[in-house]
Amino acid sequence: MNQSRFWVVGGEYTSTDFETLIKGTERIAGPFDSRGDAERTWRALSEDYRPLARVRFTIAQEPPAALNA
Known part of the structure; x- marks a missing residue:
């Protein structure tokens, strides 16, 4: 059975409404095999x-590959 992977995503937004990222500030870390590893990052x-x-x-969770088939 395939497990989900986890990613840490974000960056600087144009306001504290957190709707629009400022281009060039985007950060993506991962993938992580466990939520705990993603939480530490x-x-x-x-x-x-x-x-x-x-x-x-x-933290974003990627669905298992089996769900994408």
């Missing part, structure tokens, strides 16, 4: 950018 990135109110990261 998410925490580190979030802490690095803590002083910047318009920067946000989130």
Whole structure:
């Protein structure tokens, strides 16, 4: 059985509405085989950018390959 993979995605947005990323600030980390690994990276990135109110990261889960068939 195939497992999901996890990605950490985000960057700097044009406002604190977090709707539009500023081009060139996008960051993608992964894939991670476990949510725990993704969470550790998410925490580190979030802490690095803590002083910047318009920067946000989130964890995205990729569906198992079997669901894509």
